[in-house]
Amino acid sequence: MNTEKKPGKFQVIFRFLKGSFYLFVLSLVFSVLFTACNALTPQIIRYAVDHILTGVGDSYGRHLLFLAAGAVLVAAILSGIFNYFSKMTLAKGSENFMKNIRDTLFHHIEKLPFAWHVRHQTGEIIQRCTSDVEVIRNFVCNQMPDVFRIVFLMVLYLGIMFSMNVKLSLVAAAFIPVIVGYSGFFYSKIGDRFMKADEAEGALSSTVQENLTGVRVVRAFGREKFEIDRFDERNERFAGLWIKLGGIMSAYWATGDFITGIQILTVLVTGTVLVVHQELTLGEFLAFVSYNSSLTWPIRSLGRILSDMSKAGVSVERVAYILDAEEEKEEGKALQPPLDGDICFEHVTFAYDEEHPILEDMSFTIPAGSTFGILGSTGSGKSTLMHLLNRLYDLPPGNGRITIGGVDIRDIKREYLRAHIGMVLQEPFLFSRSIGENISITEETPHEERIHHAAEIACVDEAIEHFTDGYNTIVGERGVTLSGGQKQRVAIARTLMMKAPILVFDDSLSAVDAETDAKIRHALKAEMEKATVLLISHRINSLKQADLILVMDKGKICELGTHEELISQEGIYKDIYEIQMNSDIRVMEGGKKA
Structure with a gap:
């Protein structure tokens, strides 16, 4: 029994951060500096209100006011610079992260056994490699850095707020556990719903993929209405799941808005009372309100990020399912x-x-x-x-x-x-490339003469030459622009290029x-x-x-046995031979009468 422990979700994520982790660290450093610069502005305003505005009538007061305005400008410029470098390094790290995921997934899927591919629908695999990967990218490259930035912002701003007034800070901070706890409860309840929605999306993708690749069969048998109804049914289920999720999310945000509004109102009323009783200066009150307002949205975002963790966790599990599939192994002597x-x-x-x-x-x-x-x-x-x-x-x-x-x-x-071993199947697969490229696909440096020679042996050269672009004719998806016989002959020519024994x-x-x-x-x-x-x-x-x-x-x-041996004795071969020969004779006689 295999007792090997599977890697956790964060282990799967960190696996793809190789080579770009330092970029995420740099982004966080610049983000911290950006937050610190933003924290300076309310303090400058506080100082200006409490110490400068009282003496603005004299030249020294005006001089200090201009210095305060310049300080705000410098803080804004530094904030913009640090924000720029934070976004730039994050963008580079994000793209490297995504490249690692795509490369790893595609390489791994190419190495998976044929039996694994038989068991899984193409649309489902594509959905895991696109939609789920995008969810992971959004979480790792946007939401995780936001978590670190928000935590630092909360620590810094709350520290400043407590240094100004402990009583008002306790009032403001009392709502933080409520918001975070509420978000955590919501996160724990919504994971299964996201899983069902993702599975419904995979089924929908599979339906579209099957119909696009099997368009000939759908048209030939007049199955358009059946397939449309089938798609509508799956689309309706998919839409219904997301509508329910939308209702839950709406309730979550509406409740969050209510809690946030109560928090802001409480801080304003309490702060006003403290100013009236001279326990808080007007400058401190303005700075405090600024810090509190700056905290409100990040705290709510933290709740949103926690709720999105359920979706990201589901996507990580779905991608990990592919990565956990065992590749083909060389168990022999190779x-x-x-x-x-x-x-x-x-x-x-x-x-x-x-x-x-x-x-x-x-x-x-x-x-x-x-x-x-x-x-x-x-x-x-x-x-x-x-x-x-x-x-x-x-x-x-x-x-x-x-x-x-x-x-x-x-x-x-x-x-x-x-x-x-050159294999030509009854239903050959052709890539959406030119006929010449399909024939020479097994060769790194194809030669035109060899391509033409292989096509001649496969008796497809004349058909190709009748196309307007000849060997440069682009084959539709899965060879849809060619007849069944032409596809088979192109596949034979492709196999002949291998010179396989x-x-x-x-x-x-x-x-x-x-x-x-x-x-x-x-x-x-x-x-x-x-x-x-x-x-x-x-x-x-x-x-x-x-x-x-x-x-x-x-x-x-x-x-x-040989043909002669088999038709000389009673058995399946002789029965089939007689049936086919009699059928051919009837066809020939019918042709003569016509």
């Missing part, structure tokens, strides 16, 4: 052997969950340099074999092993293994016609004659030229 040997599956059993095994005791060998076909119904485990071969999932101990050239793939470095085609020619399918297979055989090719398909025509064909059903091996 070898980098040649991958041009036989591929052997030895008694492989695998399940995504313990109750439903996908593969059961699979044992077969793929000879090096051969073309190996795999046929099976949907859900039979074909793609799972490729996920295991590419180590998107690792075989648990005792569930068999997969070797390449006699080396267990768990002992081969993941990055090296994946760089030497092992090529996997996971039903990746399903969207092209039979003639183009044959041309691509012929060109591939000529170009990659030394490569080991794994061809997953539902088409017998695509598989029949393979050196060996594996037939799967419900995670088990049903048949294994």
Whole structure:
């Protein structure tokens, strides 16, 4: 059992302050100096009222008055300078802090296992990396410095106020615990509500992301109204949660306004009485009111910051959830052997969950340099074999092993293994870049001739040349501007650029016609004659030229042999062959009659 203690919220925050902590310290120093300069002005006014205004009629009094005015001006200038440097250093520290968070999150997410990504919605991950990160930035870079500044201001101003009049200071200070305590109580009650609101925002983001990426499907099946209703439902829940939060916040601020108003009124009345009884001078009273007014808003802000801590705490937990996810680890020997040997599956059993095994005791060998076909119904485990071969999932101990050239793939470095296995999926992903960039994405310094050659082998060169911008044509998000067949062929060209010793085609020619399918297979055989090719398909025509064909059903091996061997015996392969051949004949006859 893992007993390792997870880092606390502040430990997570300080992790990202590396390299910019000194900037936050400098900002606080300048903020302290700024506050100190502001504290001088009421004292100058106090002195002017009590000692200068009585003698303003003579030249000496006027001279002192001008000196007092100059002192106020100097204090204001110094205050402005210190405030400028405080804001500048805070801005630099804030941006460095944000850069560290973004870099760390993206780097970590890139290293997380494939299984983790399967379990989590893209919109939810994006929401944690944007909205939640912004909440953390606002708290760390604005609210935390404000806490230190407010605490210093309270200590300094209250110290000055007590030095002027203890009785009035006690009256003013008596309300501070009430405001802070009230805010603390509010903070303790609102955290769960913020969590629910954030989760609702994540669900809303996921809905938008799904609809934007699946716009073709929505339009093709006329699901616009259904998706709009679905969005409205989630949006209404999200809005409702924030409306409730808004009501609670309104009550909080209204109550705070009432308490603050009572405090100011009490100080004014008490101070007036003290002035009348000559226990307080007029200058002291004016200075005291100034200090009290300067304290009122920061104390209320302290309450607001404490209430926002609940939101920041929730966001830290949501970001920490991603950071706590365990990255893929190299638990084997991290070898980098040649991958041009036989591929052997030895008694492989695998399940995504313990109750439903996908593969059961699979044992077969793929000879090096051969073309190996795999046929099976949907859900039979074909793609799972490729996920295991590419180590998107690792075989648990005792569930068999997969070797390449006699080396267990768990002992081969993941990055090296994946760089030497070219995979083309049935639904390839294309980036929102040019076609040429998508094809050459695996190359640091792509050559135009190689790009064109790969496109020619994939039989997509003619289609590309018909585009106005040719290879510079920008592909829409997820390749939406290309047809299904064009996307698959661009993905094949991209894989060919790798010059990988092992090529996997996971039903990746399903969207092209039979003639183009044959041309691509012929060109591939000529170009990659030394490569080991794994061809997953539902088409017998695509598989029949393979050196060996594996037939799967419900995670088990049903048949294994050449095309000729398999059609000569009763079984699944022969049944599918006859169905497809008869279907092709009917199509051809229909074409002749037409």
